[in-house]
Amino acid sequence: MKSPISKQKGHAAILFTIMIPGLFGLFSLATDGARMMQDKARLEDGLEVASLAVAAHNDDNVDDGSGSGSAVNQAIASAYIAQYMSDMNSVDSLSIQKLSCDQIPDCVSGLAAGEPRFFEFRVAATTAHDTWFSGDLKSFDENYTVSGQSNARKYQNSAVDVVFVSDFSGSMGDPWSGGSQDKYEDLVDVIETVTDELQKFNDLVNADDNTVAFVGFNNYVRLIDGNGSGATCFVDQLEYNRRGNIGYRRTVNRVFIEKQGCVTSGTYNAVIEDILPTTNFTSFNNKIDDFSPAGYTSSAQGLIRGAQLANLGTNPRRLVVILSDGNDLGSTNGVNNSTISSTLYGSSYNLCDKIRDDLDAQTAANGDPVTSKIAVIGFDYNVSGNTALQDCAGVDNVFEAQNKSEILNKILELISEEIGHLK
Structure with missing residues (x-):
C-alpha cells in the first residue's frame, strides 16, 4: 500500500501548472499598471512644462479649426509631450485654452478683493500606448491611454x-x-x-x-x-x-x-x-x-x-x-x-x-x-x-x-x- 505522502506526488506540479496563467496575469497587470502610473506622471510633467512654454510664448491661441488651439501652441505643446512620452503611439487629443480674467472665477473674485489680474493657459492631452504583456491575455486590452492637464498663469512681476x-x-x-x-x-x-x-x-x-x-x-x-x-x-x-x-x-x-x-x-x-x-x-x-x-x-x-x-x-x-x-x-x-x-x-x-x-x-x-x-x-x-x-x-x-x-x-x-x- 502506498503511503499518503506517495499519493500526493505530482499534485504540486499540477497545481503550479494551473496557477501559472494567474500568476502571469498578476505579473502582467502589475508591470503594465506600473507603466500606466509612470506614463501618467511623465505626461503631467510634460504638460506642466508645456503650459509654461505656451504661456511664455503668449500666442493669441486663435483656433485653426481643429478645436485644440492655435497651430503655434499645438506645435509647442506637442514637442514637449513627445520629449517626455517616448513610448507613446500617438497623442489622441490635445486641448489648449487661453483664458482672460473674466473667464476665471478665481481672478474675478480676486479683482473684487483688490488682487492683481492674471491670464491662464490650460493644456490637456491624452496619449495612447501599447501594453507589454496584457495583450497576450484575452481578458486584457492590448493598449491603454493616459490623460493629464496643467495650467500656468501670467502676472506682472516687475515695474x-x-x-x-x-x-x-x-x-x-x-x-x-x-x-x-x-x-x-x-x-x-x-x-x-x-x-x-x-x-x-x-x-x-x-x-x-x-x-x-x-x-x-x-x-x-x-x-x-x-x-x-x-x-x-x-x-x-x-x-x-x-x-x-x-x-x-x-x-x-x-x-x-x-x-x-x-x-x-x-x-x-x-x-x-x-x-x-x-x-x-x-x-x-x-x-x-x-x-x-x-x-x-x-x-x-x-x-x-x-x-x-x-x-x-x-x-x-x-x-x-x-x-x-x-x-x-x-x-x-x-x-x-x-x-x-x-x-x-x-x-x-x-x-x-x-x-x-x-x-x-x-x-x-x-x-x-x-x-x-x-x-x-x-x-x-x-x-x-x-x-x-x-x-x-x-x-x-x-x-x-x-x-x-x-x-x-x-x-x-x-x-x-x-x-x-x-x-
Whole structure:
C-alpha cells in the first residue's frame, strides 16, 4: 500500500501548472499598471512644462479649426509631450485654452478683493500606448491611454514704463461694433482700466512703480511745451533738409531729440496733448477724459514722440503701444503719410530698430539693463494688411482686436511677464 505522502506526488506540479496563467496575469497587470502610473506622471510633467512654454510664448491661441488651439501652441505643446512620452503611439487629443480674467472665477473674485489680474493657459492631452504583456491575455486590452492637464498663469512681476501712442484722427470719433461708444471714448475707458491694474502693483511694497505716458496723434502731435516757452501747440516730429524736403536719415538719427516749433496748418481741432511719464494715474485719467479726435493719421509722428517719452522712463521695462483704427492717411509737407511711415519703418532707415536699440543700450535707475518693446494693436480694421507697422514692431508684436475687451486684454498681456504654476 502506498503511503499518503506517495499519493500526493505530482499534485504540486499540477497545481503550479494551473496557477501559472494567474500568476502571469498578476505579473502582467502589475508591470503594465506600473507603466500606466509612470506614463501618467511623465505626461503631467510634460504638460506642466508645456503650459509654461505656451504661456511664455503668449500666442493669441486663435483656433485653426481643429478645436485644440492655435497651430503655434499645438506645435509647442506637442514637442514637449513627445520629449517626455517616448513610448507613446500617438497623442489622441490635445486641448489648449487661453483664458482672460473674466473667464476665471478665481481672478474675478480676486479683482473684487483688490488682487492683481492674471491670464491662464490650460493644456490637456491624452496619449495612447501599447501594453507589454496584457495583450497576450484575452481578458486584457492590448493598449491603454493616459490623460493629464496643467495650467500656468501670467502676472506682472516687475515695474514697467508704458507709453500709449493713441490715434486721435477723425475716424476715432465714429461709433463701432466693438463697443457702445465712439471709438476714442472706448479707448479712453480701456486706458483707465489699465491704470487701475498698474496701480494695484504700485500699491504693493515695490522698489519701483509703474508709470504711464500718453501721446495722441493725428497729422502731428500736440506738445505741452511746443515752442519752448510753455505754450501748448502741434509740433512736427520730422526733420527736413535745406531744400525743405523730408530728411529721413536725419529724422531717424535725431529721433530722441525733442522737437519745437508750432505748426498752424493741417492740425484741425483735435483736443490732445502729450503727458509725460507719471505715477499720478488720477491726474492722467482726468486729462485724457477731455481729449477728442479730428484730422488725418500719421503714426510716425506719434511713434517718434512716444520714443522720446519712453526715453524719459526709469524702469527696466519700456513698452510703447501704438493704438489705431486704420492706416496712415493725409499728407505732411506734400508727402503721403503712408509713404512717410513705410519709408521710415522699412529696411532703408529702420526707425523702430533705432528706437529699440538705443533704449536697450540704457541702464535703468535700479541698475538693471533696459528691455524695450514696440507693440501695435489695431481695431476696427484689418491691421494685418498694414505692412509698415509690421515692419516696425515685427509681425509677432502686431495684434488685431475685435472689441473693447480684446484691446484691454491684449494691453494687459503685454504688461504681464511673470509665469507661475497653479497650486
